[in-house]
Amino acid sequence: MTKIYAYGVRTDEQPYIEKWVSKHPEIEVAYTDQALTAQTAHLAAGAQCVNTLQAVPYNHEAFVALADLGIKGITLRNAGTDNVDFEAAKEFGLRVSNVPSYSPNSIAEHAIIQMARLFRNLKPMDEKVARQDFRVAPTIGREMRKQTIGILGTGHIGKVALRIAQGFGANVIAYNRSQDPELAAEGLYVESFDELLAKSDGISIHVPGGPSTYHMFDEAAFAKMKDNAVLVNCSRGSIVDTKALLSALDSGKIYGAGLDVYEGEVGYFGDNWQDKELEDKVLADLLTRSNVIVSPHTAFYTTTSVEEMVEQSFDTAVAFSTDGTSPLEIKF
Numbered sequence: 001m002t003k004i005y006a007y008g009v010r011t012d013e014q015p016y017i018e019k020w021v022s023k024h025p026e027i028e029v030a031y032t033d034q035a036l037t038a039q040t041a042h043l044a045a046g047a048q049c050v051n052t053l054q055a056v057p058y059n060h061e062a063f064v065a066l067a068d069l070g071i072k073g074i075t076l077r078n079a080g081t082d083n084v085d086f087e088a089a090k091e092f093g094l095r096v097s098n099v100p101s102y103s104p105n106s107i108a109e110h111a112i113i114q115m116a117r118l119f120r121n122l123k124p125m126d127e128k129v130a131r132q133d134f135r136v137a138p139t140i141g142r143e144m145r146k147q148t149i150g151i152l153g154t155g156h157i158g159k160v161a162l163r164i165a166q167g168f169g170a171n172v173i174a175y176n177r178s179q180d181p182e183l184a185a186e187g188l189y190v191e192s193f194d195e196l197l198a199k200s201d202g203i204s205i206h207v208p209g210g211p212s213t214y215h216m217f218d219e220a221a222f223a224k225m226k227d228n229a230v231l232v233n234c235s236r237g238s239i240v241d242t243k244a245l246l247s248a249l250d251s252g253k254i255y256g257a258g259l260d261v262y263e264g265e266v267g268y269f270g271d272n273w274q275d276k277e278l279e280d281k282v283l284a285d286l287l288t289r290s291n292v293i294v295s296p297h298t299a300f301y302t303t304t305s306v307e308e309m310v311e312q313s314f315d316t317a318v319a320f321s322t323d324g325t326s327p328l329e330i331k332f
């Protein structure tokens, strides 16, 4: 019998897994809430494919252990693959897939909501109301329709974010190395990243993580941004140099930031640190700022996305288990 073993399963994913299983009674499915590591790989014994979602790296040792069990592939329930050691996967003949375009609206909506919250000063407003200070001032906002919103990256998510920003009536511009024909025909692209930095009152990042985007927002990039602009990152923490961001906030160069991701997030986001002192003082600092909104890598987290992530990755796991094909397989 074909068997899939899933790692890192949250309780909110379980109903969607059970729903998928009810439509595939011929497939045996078992799962754990633990991450896939060299130490937990043995749990997948008897399965042909593993299904995973985690922030910690999928490393060489874990792949050795999977290969020893005869596992044919690993199907990620998420989009990002920056934590996958593709060299090791290749060495052990493991096929890999992701879910590159589960509901792009989940992340795009979250990004533009963060941006609107920054422009309308809603974090300090909420703090003020929580103190029972019901005065109007000083949390006056800026209207989205009066802003130039820069979308960095116009793939599935960036394109939806762009349309949502247009829905607010904002003047939207975009930058991407290769241009989407529909957006190009509408004349939305600027020529360079620098031009996007210089012209935008708000920038939303929708490029993937990886070596080519590492610290794309460094000291030089912040210096080129428009004064008083806001930055939203719902992509990967590695894209923003947090030290440079803090300097830009401290000097008043930029107005605020919305961060769903943070370069030091592993070990924090996804865990409960309530009543414990954060060892990461940079994260602690970010949380105390009224002009910084932090959400713990939850932009993806909607019922629609979670269902699509489960369904598409489990369908691919069947394909890998039976030596079939899947459009979601990553060729490397």
Ligand code: COI
Binding pocket: 053, 054, 077, 078, 079, 080, 081, 235, 297, 300
């Ligand atoms: C992704 O899909 O890559 C994400 O960033 C969301 C996730 C880690 C659940």
